[in-house]
Amino acid sequence: MPELPEVETVRRGLEGVVVGRRIVEVKVLGRRTVRRQAPADLTTRLVGRTFTAAGRRGKFLLLSLDDDAVLVVHLRMSGQLLHLSGTQRPPIAAHTHVMVGLGDGTELRFVDPRTFGEWFVSSDVDSRGVPSELAHLGRDPLLEGLPTAYLVAHFAGRRVRLKGLLTDQRIVAGIGSIYADEICFRAKLRPDRSGGSLNAGEVASLAKSARAVLREAVASRGSSLRDLRYRDLAGDLGSYQERHAVYDRAGELCRRCGSRVVRLKIGARSAYLCEGCQL
DNA sequence: CGCATATCCTGACTGC
DNA sequence: TGCAGTCAGGATATGC
Numbered sequence: 001m002p003e004l005p006e007v008e009t010v011r012r013g014l015e016g017v018v019v020g021r022r023i024v025e026v027k028v029l030g031r032r033t034v035r036r037q038a039p040a041d042l043t044t045r046l047v048g049r050t051f052t053a054a055g056r057r058g059k060f061l062l063l064s065l066d067d068d069a070v071l072v073v074h075l076r077m078s079g080q081l082l083h084l085s086g087t088q089r090p091p092i093a094a095h096t097h098v099m100v101g102l103g104d105g106t107e108l109r110f111v112d113p114r115t116f117g118e119w120f121v122s123s124d125v126d127s128r129g130v131p132s133e134l135a136h137l138g139r140d141p142l143l144e145g146l147p148t149a150y151l152v153a154h155f156a157g158r159r160v161r162l163k164g165l166l167t168d169q170r171i172v173a174g175i176g177s178i179y180a181d182e183i184c185f186r187a188k189l190r191p192d193r194s195g196g197s198l199n200a201g202e203v204a205s206l207a208k209s210a211r212a213v214l215r216e217a218v219a220s221r222g223s224s225l226r227d228l229r230y231r232d233l234a235g236d237l238g239s240y241q242e243r244h245a246v247y248d249r250a251g252e253l254c255r256r257c258g259s260r261v262v263r264l265k266i267g268a269r270s271a272y273l274c275e276g277c278q279l
Numbered sequence: 280c281g282c283a284t285a286t287c288c289t290g291a292c293t294g295c
Numbered sequence: 296t297g298c299a300g301t302c303a304g305g306a307t308a309t310g311c
């Protein structure tokens with residue numbers, strides 16, 4: 001459930017605590033987190049290196065190393081990246097799959113109950129610092145903007161529904177189920193509209209809404225849902241869930257028009273919308 | 280090719 | 296109180 005705003009919040013935290021720090025120890029405890037390469041290979045490529053930058057593309061964290069390789073981390077559904085500093089060193093929580101000891105005595109821990117999260121080191125990085133493994137990702141709305149013309153080109157003639165297009169990482173990188181619903185609400189568009197049915201004005205509204213929702217969600221440090229699973233590097237919760245207009249609000253009143261928010265299925269996933277003001 | 284569906288997984292929740 | 300069943304969803308593989 002971490003999407004662009006949550007990952008950006010973690011990235012900003014990492015910028016302050018890992019850049020310039022040397023990796024002195026790596027322990028891979030789980031079996032599934034490191035799966036594109038042998039865990040021993042990942043460890044070898046990290047130990048002794050120094051982090052030079054903390055970047056992000058879509059929902060992927062990109063931690064650059066001083067040998068020009070990049071450590072790629074994806075939180076997927078339930079991953080938490082926590083930074084432990086000072087003398088506090090709590091016991092290892094259940095589902096802790098990777099631990100990274102830094103030269104200043106602090107430590108990163110990756111906790112991920114559902115084990116969908118992933119870590120890998122890539123040495124095949126383009127001039128923008130993007131690993132070849134992530135070359136399929138589309139535009140990142142905050143890093144590169146989201147021009148209306150770009151969306152028009154990708155939506156034209158498509159029968160896929162709006163929510164499916166917004167969450168297609170090959171088109172727009174970083175939007176998941178929560179923010180797709182919130183963006184559609186802001187744009188007053190039903191998430192089950194086909195992409196090709198939108199006129200130019202509606203696409204423009206969607207692009208504008210996407211930028212606004214994501215920017216505001218970053219300012220609120222992301223959304224922590226009922227399970228309180230999403231936390232930042234320090235273990236603190238986000239607050240954008242308090243501003244959700246539709247996500248997980250089925251049966252509650254729309255703040256814009258007073259109708260009841262409903263939930264419907266798009267593909268195998270839920271979508272929340274207000275049928276009173278989303279057309 | 281375009282689109283829909285199944286899969287991975289654990290914890291929270293629901294109903295009996 | 297316990298327990299079986301359902302749901303949640305990001306990315307990717309597979310099916311039609």
